[in-house]
Amino acid sequence: MAKIAYILLCHKDPDAIIAQAGQLTAAGDCMAIHFDARASDADYAQIRNALKGNQNVIFSKKRIKCGWGEWSLIQATLHALQAAVDQFPRATHFYMLSGDCMAIKTAEYVHSFLDEHDLDYIESHDFFESNWIKTGMKEDRLIYRHYFNERNQPRLFYAAYEVQKRFGLTREVPADLQVMIGSQWWCLRRRTIEMILSFLRNRRDVVRFFSTTWIPDETFFQTLVRHLIPQQEIDNRTLTFLMFSDYGMPVTFYNDHYDLLLGQNYLFARKISPEAHELKDRLGQLYASEGVSFHISDEGRNLYHFLAGRGRVGRRYAQRFWEIGNSLGPERELFLLVCKKWHVAKRLVDQIASETTIPCIEYIYDEQETPLPDLGGIETTLTKRSRHRRAVARMLYDHFQSNKLVLCLDPANLDVIRDFCTDQARTRILEIECAYSDDYLTGHAHRVGLAGQNSSDEAIARLLPTLRNALAYESELIRGIRNDSLFHLRETADRAENEAVIAEFLGVSTDQAKAIMQLEYLFAD
Incomplete structure (x- = not known):
């Protein structure tokens, strides 16, 4: 022994x-x-x-x-x-x-x-x-x-x-x-x-x-x-x-x-x-x-950096030096779908792609496995995409031969949202507001490494209020962005209200908006 x-x-x-x-x-x-x-x-x-x-x-x-x-x-x-x-x-x-x-x-x-x-x-x-x-x-x-x-x-x-x-x-x-x-x-x-x-x-x-x-x-x-x-x-x-x-x-x-x-x-x-x-x-x-x-559970390091980093994320307003002069162009329109529940945003972009001719890309700056066309290698890693995000977006416009583009973003990626809002392109933001149950937040904590499979119920219970406040704070920061084209799609709103939001956000007809929002399980977990 x-x-x-x-x-x-x-x-x-x-x-x-x-x-x-x-x-x-x-x-x-x-x-x-x-x-x-x-x-x-x-x-x-x-x-x-x-x-x-x-x-x-x-x-x-x-x-x-x-x-x-x-x-x-x-x-x-x-x-x-x-x-x-x-x-x-x-x-x-x-x-x-x-x-x-x-x-x-x-x-x-x-x-x-x-x-x-x-x-x-x-x-x-x-x-x-x-x-x-x-x-x-x-x-x-x-x-x-x-x-x-x-x-x-x-x-x-x-x-x-x-x-x-x-x-x-x-x-x-x-x-x-x-x-x-x-x-x-x-x-x-x-x-x-x-x-x-x-x-x-x-x-x-x-x-x-x-x-x-x-x-x-x-x-x-x-x-x-x-x-x-x-x-x-x-x-x-x-x-x-x-x-x-x-x-x-x-x-x-x-x-x-x-x-x-x-x-x-x-x-x-x-x-x-x-x-x-x-x-x-x-x-x-x-x-x-x-x-x-x-x-x-071994979540200590992820949990510490999450808790210690509250209030320090996404506080950048100016452009990075390599992005100065790197504009998408004033003739282009960019539609940003911002949603914490990625599956909700993905369902919505599937509907937009099927009912309109606007090219749609899922979480390009958040998810490594996002399906993308061949852009000459710049699309291969999240690091490259994020470092050269405007260049990637321009290449997507060119690839699809369109002046319109829909991108999904996690609300935590606030620097990307702010960056595109400072571009010459006409940028619109649609914040998808979802309800967050305790079960969803627990699953989210597991997915992002803030809790392990063996984390105690007591530890998770103490973490949930912090997580809920963090999500609310992300939403508050998005509202603080100076953008006249900020829209809100709400799980708690009735379908007619959300259809009107989609029509105005995308600039599509009422019938197209109704077709996009016909998905009964859009917000389901």
């Missing part, structure tokens, strides 16, 4: 560390702690005194002053690892943690999971080919030597950096290594750790190289594991659930995130707020529990 040696790097909150160590070792696992030498000696003494009777807890023989982005973090980890390897010969796995991490599954579940999969869990992507680094220096992390801390000594950091750049003082990556990058929160098997420690004893050149790279905790273990372990024995992911905001800051979890965390396909979560005492207590009790079943 798996026995885990937790490698805990920490620097604050001694009470939380004591509780964390007690909770994780109560189930038979063990822990090696490195407490930052920059931190309070009194706090360190408090931790040691509180845990001195726990035979499953040891401390690094040497404390390192750690700094963000420095080699010191790796050195501290290696000290803790060596202590754990020596002290806990029965440990089968070594799991990297911080003081902000907590288990979101039971020890029973964690051990069973590791027993079933004889793998190393570490995120590792090719340093040069991947897009893992979003901003800041990339290659320069490796080819120049970094002796100073960018946060604490910015002037020295950048002065040394600029001197090396000016005089071309670059260096080569060790020839036999393919540098990888990924999250620093890993879980590795004992034989992998032993191979890494043995490798480092024989390869001081590798230690020298990484000791002056920038942010080596994102590259050191990631590179060595890929170098020493066959690919089929590595699962390229972390078992610690963590998210980042749009600003690159870690997302913090609070008391009301308990159910969400348990539903994620991970073993631990980071970062737990220091003030989330109730969440910490519940997760601590959970780890020691037995017979708990978990319903994995």
Whole structure:
């Protein structure tokens, strides 16, 4: 059975560390702690005194002053690892943690999971080919030597950096290594750790190289594991659930995130707020529990980005630089059918196509599989269509040899709607207002990844009001568009009223409008 040696790097909150160590070792696992030498000696003494009777807890023989982005973090980890390897010969796995991490599954579940999969869990992507680094220096992390801390000594950091750049003082990556990058929160098997420690004893050149790279905790273990372990024995992911905001800051979890965390396909979560005492207590009790079943929905990231993005979507009024002067033409008419229920809009465009000569295209900027004519390749992906939306629309006019065109759009695609409303073409918008039952909203949450198949009824019930408000807000934003040709087709209106709207919107006869609206099940789910 798996026995885990937790490698805990920490620097604050001694009470939380004591509780964390007690909770994780109560189930038979063990822990090696490195407490930052920059931190309070009194706090360190408090931790040691509180845990001195726990035979499953040891401390690094040497404390390192750690700094963000420095080699010191790796050195501290290696000290803790060596202590754990020596002290806990029965440990089968070594799991990297911080003081902000907590288990979101039971020890029973964690051990069973590791027993079933004889793998190393570490995120590792090719340093040069991947897009893992979003901003800041990339290659320069490796080819120049970094002796100073960018946060604490910015002037020295950048002065040394600029001197090396000016005089071309670059260096080569060790020839036999393919540098990888990924999250620093890993879980590795004992034989992998032993191979890494043995490798480092024989390869001081590798230690020298990484000791002056920038942010080596994102590259050191990631590179060595890929170098020493066959690919089929590595699962390229972390078992610690963590998210980042749009600003690159870690997302913090609070008391009301308990159910969400348990539903994620991970073993631990980071970062737990220091003030989330109730969440910490519940997760601590959970780890020691037995017979708990978990319903994995794994919707956490999609749900966070949905909730965090409310009010930030579709706020662009000006044209993108590549679209300036890229007009459809004043002689053309564009009819936009805007509807959240795609099946309703698709039924309506089928009717329009069958009763008129106006070309109709379904959700061209929202759905990859929308049927389209050959437009020379620009139509192949949603990314291309959206980036060159006016060009795509012009090519559709030309393809159908018509000055009229009907397009379906999701109301969330507000930037596209606004963009076409600023064009010289005569743009009309028909907002199809549908009723949204709880069953429909639940299905919508599943379809867009805001809920998983195993999401609890309570979690969905809390989500539904937010979803309903989000849809109402999208409708409000559409009404805010300055367009004199905005029409509304309502599920709650009688047929005669909707027929009049269709006739005016499309500029067709009353008989044609009646034929278009003869579909009895237009709004049916």
